[in-house]
Amino acid sequence: MCLLNYGIKNSVTHFQLLIVFVVFLCLVLRCENIPVYDEPRLPATVIPFHYNIQLITHLENSSQFRYEGVVNISIHIQKETKELVLHAAGFKMNTKDITLWCNDQAPQLVKVRFNRRRSYMVLTFDKNLSLSRFYTLRMSFRRPMSDDSQAGYFVRHYLDRETSRKNWYSLTHFNRNSIRNTMPSFDEPSLRATFNVTHGHHKRYQSFSNMKVLKVLPNHQLVDYVWSVHETSPPIPTYLLAFALNNFTCHFSQSANAKPISFRTCSPAGQVRETTFAAQVAPQLLTHFEEILQVQLPLEKIDQLVVDNYPTAALENLGLVVYGSKLILESEQPGRSLTRTQLQTMELVAHEMAHMWFGNLLGLEWWTDLWLLEGLSVFLQSLAIDGLQPRMGQRMLVRNRESALMHETRMGGLKLVQRTMPIASDTFMFKKATSLIVMLCSTLGNTTFFDGLQRHLWQHTYESSTPDDFLRAMQLASERHDSLPEGYDVKTIMNIWTMQSGYPLVTVSRSEGGLDVVQSHALNENSTELWWIPLTFTIQGSADFQHTLPKAWLTPDQPQLHLNLSLPQNDWVIFNLQALGYYRVQYDELNLKLLAKALFNNFRNIHVLNRAQIVSDILFLRRQGRISWSNAFEVLKYILDEDEYEPLMAFVLGVTHGFWGLSPDTSISIAKWLGIAGKWYAEFISYTFDKFVMQEQSLNTLDTPH
Numbered sequence: 001m002c003l004l005n006y007g008i009k010n011s012v013t014h015f016q017l018l019i020v021f022v023v024f025l026c027l028v029l030r031c032e033n034i035p036v037y038d039e040p041r042l043p044a045t046v047i048p049f050h051y052n053i054q055l056i057t058h059l060e061n062s063s064q065f066r067y068e069g070v071v072n073i074s075i076h077i078q079k080e081t082k083e084l085v086l087h088a089a090g091f092k093m094n095t096k097d098i099t100l101w102c103n104d105q106a107p108q109l110v111k112v113r114f115n116r117r118r119s120y121m122v123l124t125f126d127k128n129l130s131l132s133r134f135y136t137l138r139m140s141f142r143r144p145m146s147d148d149s150q151a152g153y154f155v156r157h158y159l160d161r162e163t164s165r166k167n168w169y170s171l172t173h174f175n176r177n178s179i180r181n182t183m184p185s186f187d188e189p190s191l192r193a194t195f196n197v198t199h200g201h202h203k204r205y206q207s208f209s210n211m212k213v214l215k216v217l218p219n220h221q222l223v224d225y226v227w228s229v230h231e232t233s234p235p236i237p238t239y240l241l242a243f244a245l246n247n248f249t250c251h252f253s254q255s256a257n258a259k260p261i262s263f264r265t266c267s268p269a270g271q272v273r274e275t276t277f278a279a280q281v282a283p284q285l286l287t288h289f290e291e292i293l294q295v296q297l298p299l300e301k302i303d304q305l306v307v308d309n310y311p312t313a314a315l316e317n318l319g320l321v322v323y324g325s326k327l328i329l330e331s332e333q334p335g336r337s338l339t340r341t342q343l344q345t346m347e348l349v350a351h352e353m354a355h356m357w358f359g360n361l362l363g364l365e366w367w368t369d370l371w372l373l374e375g376l377s378v379f380l381q382s383l384a385i386d387g388l389q390p391r392m393g394q395r396m397l398v399r400n401r402e403s404a405l406m407h408e409t410r411m412g413g414l415k416l417v418q419r420t421m422p423i424a425s426d427t428f429m430f431k432k433a434t435s436l437i438v439m440l441c442s443t444l445g446n447t448t449f450f451d452g453l454q455r456h457l458w459q460h461t462y463e464s465s466t467p468d469d470f471l472r473a474m475q476l477a478s479e480r481h482d483s484l485p486e487g488y489d490v491k492t493i494m495n496i497w498t499m500q501s502g503y504p505l506v507t508v509s510r511s512e513g514g515l516d517v518v519q520s521h522a523l524n525e526n527s528t529e530l531w532w533i534p535l536t537f538t539i540q541g542s543a544d545f546q547h548t549l550p551k552a553w554l555t556p557d558q559p560q561l562h563l564n565l566s567l568p569q570n571d572w573v574i575f576n577l578q579a580l581g582y583y584r585v586q587y588d589e590l591n592l593k594l595l596a597k598a599l600f601n602n603f604r605n606i607h608v609l610n611r612a613q614i615v616s617d618i619l620f621l622r623r624q625g626r627i628s629w630s631n632a633f634e635v636l637k638y639i640l641d642e643d644e645y646e647p648l649m650a651f652v653l654g655v656t657h658g659f660w661g662l663s664p665d666t667s668i669s670i671a672k673w674l675g676i677a678g679k680w681y682a683e684f685i686s687y688t689f690d691k692f693v694m695q696e697q698s699l700n701t702l703d704t705p706h
Contacts, residue, residue, distance in 0.1 A: 037085050037122050038115060042190065045081040045186045048186045050192045051076040056200035057245055059168050065155050070500035071183055075135050080128045084137065087180035087187040088121035090151060091143040098123065102135045118181050119260040141183045145170065147682065149311040152178035156307055161270040169246035171322060173311050175239045178366060185238045190365045190464040197243055199228045203244040210236065210319040212301050233318065234298065235462040237363055242317035246304060255286050263298055267306040274329040276304050277342050278349055285353045288384040295457045297356055302338035314348055316355035323348065337610035343392060352383040362457055363464045369415045372467050375433025397438060398612055401579065402653050405503065409620065411522055413501025435582045436497050442481045442548045442580035443534045444474065452477030493532040504531045506554070509573055509588040514567065518560035522584055530556040533583060540571035540598070545607035546578045572598055576607065579613035586621055592631050599638035612646035619654030
């Protein structure tokens with residue numbers, strides 16, 4: 001009995017100790033702050049539709065940089081709930097100031113919880129918020145400012161070239177998820193809202209935001225401060241909201257379309273001459289985009305800020321584009337020549353202008369769909385550049401395609417459709433996406449493709465869309481124009497390309513009465529993955545490189561086929577016209593010899609893009625051990641006479657295995673390391689590199705856009 005009592009007492013003691021331990025653990029881990037909501041996406045209980053933001057930024061004292069503000073967020077209740085979940089991290093706020101009201105109703109806030117891991121703030125009220133009602137949520141926010149761009153809203157400075165004095169300015173970088181570090185918000189790309197920004201600041205600064213300044217009012221509480229009231233924005237996602245304060249000097253320019261858009265290109269006073277080119281080319285590019293898309297941009301102004309040490313190369317905020325100075329500044333050049341730096345500037349500005357449509361007017365549902373917007377933007381960017389500088393956009397697309405193929409070869413493949421947000425492989429994903437957009441356009445034809453693209457824009461203006469929405473628009477366009485064989489579906493075709501990693505190898509060999517064509521995985525011989533491949537080709541006796549619509553298809557159900565062709569024994573055949581398809585081609589030995597002979601005798605009889613493709617494919621196949629070195633050399637030896645950029649670029653990338661930017665000496669060493677050695681070979685590569693460098697330098701002879 002005594003033993004039983006002892007056991008009971010001992011068990012009670014252990015139980016009490018366990019309770020104490022659990023309580024202690026909760027206190028240490030702050031269990032009271034563990035939220036009831038922990039999903040990766042915000043709940044679909046409310047939709048924000050308007051933000052009214054009033055903030056004051058203090059830049060006068062460098063030891064006390066700070067801002068404070070108030071935001072009223074108008075929301076629509078989609079499902080009855082007692083909780084509101086939004087994003088908040090990094091800034092300070094007084095939870096006692098949080099209020100919510102709907103006409104004469106004012107639910108009482110009973111609890112505030114935070115999920116630090118997901119940057120959520122969970123507000124719990126005393127009663128359900130009524131379905132389909134409109135509420136206004138009011139919160140204050142404040143934060144010290146520094147040069148840390150992760151804060152979302154931060155400061156930078158430049159040195160006055162005459163006085164060496166530091167001049168401070170402020171600006172935002174909210175892409176992808178940084179506005180939550182500046183102020184409370186529903187920070188997801190699909191949640192579009194209109195924004196009113198009223199910015200308080202010292203009167204010596206000028207205020208920038210997505211929309212122009214409507215009026216400037218005195219601030220009666222702070223001496224020498226004013227309120228810059230900006231117009232209401234159209235619906236945009238939170239990551240495209242932008243505001244800035246500075247005393248920059250600006251260039252003024254204007255687009256030449258039916259409803260001209262005013263441009264200001266602003267930078268520190270000492271850099272203003274170096275932004276002249278960007279100021280000139282931006283409205284010209286925008287005009288080209290409106291002509292291509294037949295969709296006018298509903299803006300009155302676009303400001304371009306050029307700043308030092310920006311976190312990214314640029315950010316396409318609607319109406320307020322910000323560029324890093326390293327990629328946009330260009331010293332004034334004599335005459336009317338276009339330098340390589342100016343071409344890089346044109347490419348960057350064109351890309352950001354393209355995002356005014358794809359990214360701003362038409363957005364994405366979630367970050368995993370970013371590849372489509374980037375792919376479309378780069379493709380359109382190339383077309384606009386070609387409109388100002390013929391073939392410069394084409395060169396960019398060839399570089400993209402080669403870089404994407406090389407990267408996939410090194411990495412064993414790359415999927416565009418990812419379950420998580422892509423970051424590490426963003427650049428190459430976007431290059432592959434661009435190449436697939438190019439292939440889709442060439443498969444459907446320009447008329448069909450742009451019909452679908454324009455209707456897609458019209459249907460989803462100021463909305464979020466998905467890749468399925470885009471492919472549905474393309475399918476409807478293909479049906480209107482009868483662009484695909486009966487029973488073929490755009491979504492079925494393209495999903496194979498976006499959901500599988502790697503790319504196909506198309507093998508072409510002569511047989512009795514024509515050609516045998518078969519597909520396989522280029523990077524994995526054991527893979528059973530197959531693609532829908534549009535086949536284009538031409539033969540020597542009736543060479544035609546301009547008609548690039550598919551003549552036949554390889555499909556997952558029919559991975560090989562026989563083409564009945566009357567092909568003379570001594571005539572070459574070339575597949576993948578203008579290298580518009582995202583695949584490589586391997587020919588039989590006879591066709592390789594015929595191509596080698598044709599290239600050596602007169603390479604100009606073969607389209608420049610197909611010469612680049614042949615060079616790239618031959619180097620790839622040699623590295624894979626699929627063809628002999630002697631056959632590869634016979635094809636490649638013509639390169640000594642090549643004088644066009646695209647084939648030379650393909651050769652340089654090929655022999656360096658895609659390591660762009662290396663010196664010729666280092667590249668030759670890498671080529672030797674890859675197993676192709678010999679003094680004569682080194683001289684061969686060195687000579688080709690010298691010509692490639694000359695091609696790069698020849699950019700200086702291009703006409704300046706006007």
